[in-house]
Amino acid sequence: MTFQNTREFAQQLDKQDELNHYRNEFLFPQHNGKNVIYFTGNSLGLQPKRTKQYVDEVMNDWSSLAVEGHFYAEKPWWDYHERFANPLSKLVGAKPSEVTVMNTLTVNLHLLMVSFYRPTKTRYKIICEEKAFPSDQYMFQSQVHFHGYKPEDAIVEIKRREGEHNIRLEDVLAKINEVGDELALVLIGGVNYYTGQVFDMKTITEAGHKAGAIVGFDLAHAAGNIKLELHEWNIDFAAWCSYKYMNSGPGNASGCFIHEKHHANKDLSRFGGWWAQNKERRFLMEPKFDPIVGANGWQVSNLPILSLAPYLASVEMFAEVGMEKLIRKRNQITSYLEFILHEIDKDIEGTEFEIITPTNQEERACQLSVFLHGQGRSLFDYLMKNGVITDWREPNVIRLAPVPFYCSYEDMYDFGQILKQGILTVK
The missing domain is CATH 3.40.640.10 (Type I PLP-dependent aspartate aminotransferase-like (Major domain))
Known part of the structure; x- marks a missing residue:
């Protein structure tokens, strides 16, 4: 599939997503009245509504x-x-x-x-x-x-x-x-x-x-x-x-x-x-x-x-x-996030993201670990203050887990826009 870094393309992927309705089965923290973009399901998954x-x-x-x-x-x-x-x-x-x-x-x-x-x-x-x-x-x-x-x-x-x-x-x-x-x-x-x-x-x-x-x-x-x-x-x-x-x-x-x-x-x-x-x-x-x-x-x-x-x-x-459907979406949404990261990297001169997670889908799952060359903790802090919950690991790696149960493709697009603004702001 040829990806596009546009909201319309991300929304179209969400419409085609057979698991998209499961997003409504989870409770999200809120930021300015909207669901956060939640990338830390590799540390603590969101609460399913049925849990109560x-x-x-x-x-x-x-x-x-x-x-x-x-x-x-x-x-x-x-x-x-x-x-x-x-x-x-x-x-x-x-x-x-x-x-x-x-x-x-x-x-x-x-x-x-x-x-x-x-x-x-x-x-x-x-x-x-x-x-x-x-x-x-x-x-x-x-x-x-x-x-x-x-x-x-x-x-x-x-x-x-x-x-x-x-x-x-x-x-x-x-x-x-x-x-x-x-x-x-x-x-x-x-x-x-x-x-x-x-x-x-x-x-x-x-x-x-x-x-x-x-x-x-x-x-x-x-x-x-x-x-x-x-x-x-x-x-x-x-x-x-x-x-x-x-x-x-x-x-x-x-x-x-x-x-x-x-x-x-x-x-x-x-x-x-x-x-x-x-x-x-x-x-x-x-x-x-x-x-x-x-x-x-x-x-x-x-x-x-x-x-x-x-x-x-x-x-x-x-x-x-079933794991088969989850893995199918996991592979596509992780690939879309990877595409978004590379697009932002190309858009901003002097920025370099190194994705240290393997590119081969057989050797990776629902996580991209991104080494932020030339960036520091301030970029992570910017993301957190702007509705992106992600994970920081020293020396300067952020871990992004686009969990297929509740993350959307539009989340990936919005994250790219927030990330881009963050890089320009904290430079």
Whole structure:
């Protein structure tokens, strides 16, 4: 498609957009009486209007049923999480028995590492990507300390080549081969939070297994954003937050995937808890831990229903639409935003935007990270003051996430006009 940097063209794309009506399903912050242009769904998704209904349902059941809500609510609380199995498994390419919801993201990664990071004297190293999100870095450091190793010995980062912003797949594979028999675990972000690069998880998993290692992924920026086939890719485990592209609310519950090949392994270490106990015998209060066969067997605590309610509202919305339609719009609206950025770059002499996200659609998703050469924090501040909510990362990168559920093509055009004015104003 040949794009045009005009309002009329953007409006025409919106008229042709099969998902355009979903924009009205979300609540936007307001700026001068108008919806903001919201580019930070990669940090916190907007609130779906239907979320309140799901939360109110739980609150009403609590008020009228109290403890009996566990069994007699319209959606009984004791098995509330089981409603996620089918829609969530479709979102991440898993079997229903391979997914569950519980806790928060880093808590879940720690719990999963109890099972899947079992270092020995000779095989103890973890491979991760350079500039992983800080919570992952801190998790790795604390895990290796816990097992008696030094981070500088046990943590191996895959580096970017000099002058490049993204990590090459061949360098990931080379590092796996280099570490070889010392490698215990490969655990990287499926989508890098800083650049928006999508990693080839299937190929990385194959290489990690060939080296004799376990392979897992932090899917914080991948779930609800890219096509995932966790079961077919033979990934051992994964976890993701639900509050970014999945719009479940700040700091909300995390999803987990554990491949079915591990479900029946009773020798696999895990931290037990009552909610992982054999469901049919849970209320017999027996002393011996007999975990559920499946991902639910990794649960620990009674689940926070008030947190799950917004997540269920969002998951069911995803089920209505399907990832195929979301990905189709994601690719087009991200490409249109890329076009707008290049048009503004050409229009203003002395301005240079460097998009550090890969140009290949197979290696990127719903994010463009833009290095603002010659610009500083003042341009970001201008955008924020003029109704564009975006994200700043040092040294001078703005991250733009045109989420297909609620961003419009006209948003992309309007952003270009505000950006252009901002550059001229703050120079």
